[in-house]
Amino acid sequence: MSKKSLSSRMPWYRAEFDLEGLGFGALALVLAIILGGLHWILGLIFMIVLAIILLASRDTERTSPSAANLVLAPNDGVIESVSSVAPPRELRWDTPEVIRVRIASSPFSANGVRAAITGNVESFLIEPGAPATLAFDAEDPNLREAFILISSESHAVGVRVATGGTGPRLDVNLEPGDGVRAGRKIGVRRLGGWSDVFLPVGSEVSLEPGMSVIGGETILSDLSEVEESATTASEPVVVPEPVVEETPAEPEPAPEAPVAEEAVEPVEDAAVPDTDVETASDEADAELGEEADEASDKKTSKKS
Structure with a gap:
């Protein structure tokens, strides 16, 4: 049959x-x-x-809803928490904040890992973790993890799939650039673990903690009324800082040196040189002597 x-x-x-x-x-x-x-x-x-x-x-067959912009649960399990967090750096998602929906799966859950949204794989990364790890914390660094960022025409959704402490096997068959459809099987995770679905800010989650979900069928959120997500990139985008041309500062004027007033010596009456005075007195004496000689000659001539 x-x-x-x-x-x-x-x-x-x-x-x-x-x-x-x-x-x-x-x-x-x-x-x-x-x-x-x-x-x-x-x-x-x-x-x-x-x-x-x-x-x-x-694993089981699943019938997924076909409407656009629907985000589906990637695994069977129970909603553990809904919170606002920063996206993991492994996703390479250029946005400061996202809404995280954490799903916990038991070891008896179906092992299929399914695409959360229809779109293209922007980035994909596997963290091998430590072998034979027994962990009961979703944040344990030794867990084997897969980080998947899928972008549709107007939105992006991130998924982190982690193995439980009792199930170290996790196989995801994806490459960056692959096209996926919401609800389609993309990998296998055995014996349970955790799945984190990262939604754009403003998304409304239709479920509450404690509610059960079916991988590939349960709708977590409808992004049709959410604004377009932040830009996604396979490599971190570095925005260069604008170059500001600095105008050289004008040099400050040097302080003016005080002008030293020239000392003005008092002008004294021009002194007549001694040589000129002596010459003038000699000439006067000579004239007087000649006049005396002439007078004596006149007296002598009269007597005679």
Whole structure:
């Protein structure tokens, strides 16, 4: 019986299992049968292992709403919190603040990871984390994480998928530039974990903490009435600072030096040189002597 005919006869049956899970499940079943013949406890142990393997590899078909600008839950789980935060730097989303919807998934949830919105993958990054980490905190730095930024025609939505402490396996088949459709399966995460959906500021989340969601079907938000998101970029955008030409400052005028007043010496009466005075007196004496000689000559001539 084909899968399509089975779904038409039993529409409630939508379970799927990946090939890797079926292989390990078959091995656990064989061991349970063989070892169960030796002791029933060994058989019970491997039957429990078989159940865990099937749960870890379980997925289901989903029917996603086709309306544009709808943001869907990427995984099955429960809404843990709705808060405003700064986007993780791994998303390379050029916006200061976003709305984060955190979804917690149990180890028994379906393992499919689905696209949250229809658009193109702007950036994609895998953080390997530490192997065999047992963690119960969504912010534990040792978790294996996938960061996906998807942009539609007018909005951008970021997704962070983290494995739980009991499920280190996370495989996402994406590359930057790939086109995705909301609700389509893009990867696998086994044994639960956390999913963070980052929405533009102004988005209205239609669910509250504690409510259950179905990956690929439950609508988290409708972005049709939200303003366009901030610019997205695969690399951080650096805006150069404007160059301001500085006008050289005019030099301050040097202080004027005080003008020294020239000392004016008093003008004294011109002194007559001594040589001129002596010459004048000699000439006067000579004239007087000549006059005296002439007078004596006249007296002598009269007597004679």
